[in-house]
Amino acid sequence: MKDEQDMLILGIETSCDETSAAVVKNGRDILSNVVSSQIESHKRFGGVVPEIASRHHVEQITYIFEEALKEAGTELKDIDAIAVTEGPGLVGALLVGVNSAKALAYAMDKPLVGVHHIAGHIYANHIVEELTFPLITLVVSGGHTELIYMKEHGSFEVIGETRDDAVGEAYDKVARTLGLPYPGGPHIDRLAHEGEASVKLPRAWLEPDSFDFSFSGLKSSVINTLHNAKQRGEEIPPENIAASFQESVIEVLVGKTMRAVEEKNVDRLLLAGGVAANKGLREALTSACSEKGISLTIPPMPLCTDNAAMIAAAGTIFYQQGRRADDRLNGQPGLVLK
Amino acid sequence: MNVLAIDTTTYVLGVGLIKENKLAGEMMTHLKKNHSLRLMPAIRTLMEEAEMKAEELDRIVVAQGPGSYTGVRIGVTTAKTMAWALGIPVAGVSSLELMAQNGRYFNGVVSPFIDARRGQVYTGLYRYEDGQMKQLEKDRIIMHEDWLKKLKDSGENVLFTSPDAEKHKEQITELLGKQAVFARLTENILRPGELAMLGMEKEADGAVHDFTPNYIRMAEAESNWLAANKGQQTKSKGE
Numbered sequence A: 001m002k003d004e005q006d007m008l009i010l011g012i013e014t015s016c017d018e019t020s021a022a023v024v025k026n027g028r029d030i031l032s033n034v035v036s037s038q039i040e041s042h043k044r045f046g047g048v049v050p051e052i053a054s055r056h057h058v059e060q061i062t063y064i065f066e067e068a069l070k071e072a073g074t075e076l077k078d079i080d081a082i083a084v085t086e087g088p089g090l091v092g093a094l095l096v097g098v099n100s101a102k103a104l105a106y107a108m109d110k111p112l113v114g115v116h117h118i119a120g121h122i123y124a125n126h127i128v129e130e131l132t133f134p135l136i137t138l139v140v141s142g143g144h145t146e147l148i149y150m151k152e153h154g155s156f157e158v159i160g161e162t163r164d165d166a167v168g169e170a171y172d173k174v175a176r177t178l179g180l181p182y183p184g185g186p187h188i189d190r191l192a193h194e195g196e197a198s199v200k201l202p203r204a205w206l207e208p209d210s211f212d213f214s215f216s217g218l219k220s221s222v223i224n225t226l227h228n229a230k231q232r233g234e235e236i237p238p239e240n241i242a243a244s245f246q247e248s249v250i251e252v253l254v255g256k257t258m259r260a261v262e263e264k265n266v267d268r269l270l271l272a273g274g275v276a277a278n279k280g281l282r283e284a285l286t287s288a289c290s291e292k293g294i295s296l297t298i299p300p301m302p303l304c305t306d307n308a309a310m311i312a313a314a315g316t317i318f319y320q321q322g323r324r325a326d327d328r329l330n331g332q333p334g335l336v337l338k
Numbered sequence B: 001m002n003v004l005a006i007d008t009t010t011y012v013l014g015v016g017l018i019k020e021n022k023l024a025g026e027m028m029t030h031l032k033k034n035h036s037l038r039l040m041p042a043i044r045t046l047m048e049e050a051e052m053k054a055e056e057l058d059r060i061v062v063a064q065g066p067g068s069y070t071g072v073r074i075g076v077t078t079a080k081t082m083a084w085a086l087g088i089p090v091a092g093v094s095s096l097e098l099m100a101q102n103g104r105y106f107n108g109v110v111s112p113f114i115d116a117r118r119g120q121v122y123t124g125l126y127r128y129e130d131g132q133m134k135q136l137e138k139d140r141i142i143m144h145e146d147w148l149k150k151l152k153d154s155g156e157n158v159l160f161t162s163p164d165a166e167k168h169k170e171q172i173t174e175l176l177g178k179q180a181v182f183a184r185l186t187e188n189i190l191r192p193g194e195l196a197m198l199g200m201e202k203e204a205d206g207a208v209h210d211f212t213p214n215y216i217r218m219a220e221a222e223s224n225w226l227a228a229n230k231g232q233q234t235k236s237k238g239e
């Protein structure tokens, strides 16, 4: 399984409600990627409860490690380094991953690498198709909406980010307003394809030169529209609300992304994060990119949502670049990508 | 036997080490500082001082709770991961049982406690008998006032050991008067050497994977949900 020159990295990800461990060979070859989702445990609360997420992580962690190694057909002693998400995320959840990673690194005398969660999402694309530079990544998830410029491996320049809600957050809130179950994103996406964008909703372009995003106004506008219709005794079909909301979100996301691609003069675009699963967004970006001759990479679903293979992939590059964490590595909920 | 002991259940950070059945060392701070940052450096330092390598360890012992949820998790996560990686057993000791050891040779009962906020404490009741500390009342979370009344009615002399003793001293004295005895500051602390020894004598837990903290209390969201949905089953481990 492992040749002398092969590099095996064990990745660990516990920043939110997925407990995950993975073994990745030479940065791109997934030998295992075990993800234990807690979604069922949090459903009844209508969202992720941090304390419960942390409790689950402790219960699962070594079991997940063992599964990941077994599936990869390897042993702890053959691992070259351990890569772990150090932030951002839920602090209590991050602490389980970080402390288990430090314990492994100490017990087995292995090097340790800290990975920014978003760097992980970006490097999910590297597993799919080797990265070429310069490039732009659009990161869209429950906690993030960012445009990132990369001129080379391991270099991240955040050129735009959300000023309020992340895309995934806006989706969840609108879904809740429509009485859809948690998590709401996939439901809105599905409904949007059945409906018609008949409701007029705003587009938050912000300043003309800005790559930042804002979705809270759009979300409020949906709530107001529904409220006013109700007062008039009218009913707007939920699929039309979903379609109109999705249209507004996608128009802004794609518009700003394509402008960034043009302005930064890159010919490569990556999509990353859980909202990359959104069909409407995939379709719109695909057609915009083919029109402009931009090569677009979108990871398959299991690599878009939180997983440890992406952490191992990013960790491999960082490890090769000589980045090391020590015994004082800590979980950092507000870690900034640089 | 070589045993590494870890306690991060309260603000005390403690690491203890038994080398060839003898207590080789203890590292402790009583600072309200970040355990996550400081635990592994403490373990490495103590192990290096004792000239021991991780693979020479035969067992990991950890204070399993109750205490600060985050603190308990840092200790348990570190302990169970090390034990799993090294292929050795992990043994858990109640942080209250550990604290009760400071009342050895006391003529009466010992009530170790940890502040659990909103007037509540994690506590239990112990008595030194036949050379060991025996548990009389199981560890629990309770309104401190209710607990103190119960102790008052027993008529026994009670020694209180707790890192949070200072904060509760007035309330205890008010209710128990001369029945209450307080430990000195140095005896209010959870000793990692004591933890190592207790853990060495204990039966180790068989399955490292299933080793979990003993929070004593359910997550708040969970108890609220249960209260709102009476009679429903829950998957999570609580009380």
Ligand SMILES: [Zn+2]
Pocket: A117, A121, A141, A273, A274, A305, A306
């Ligand atoms: Zn994520």
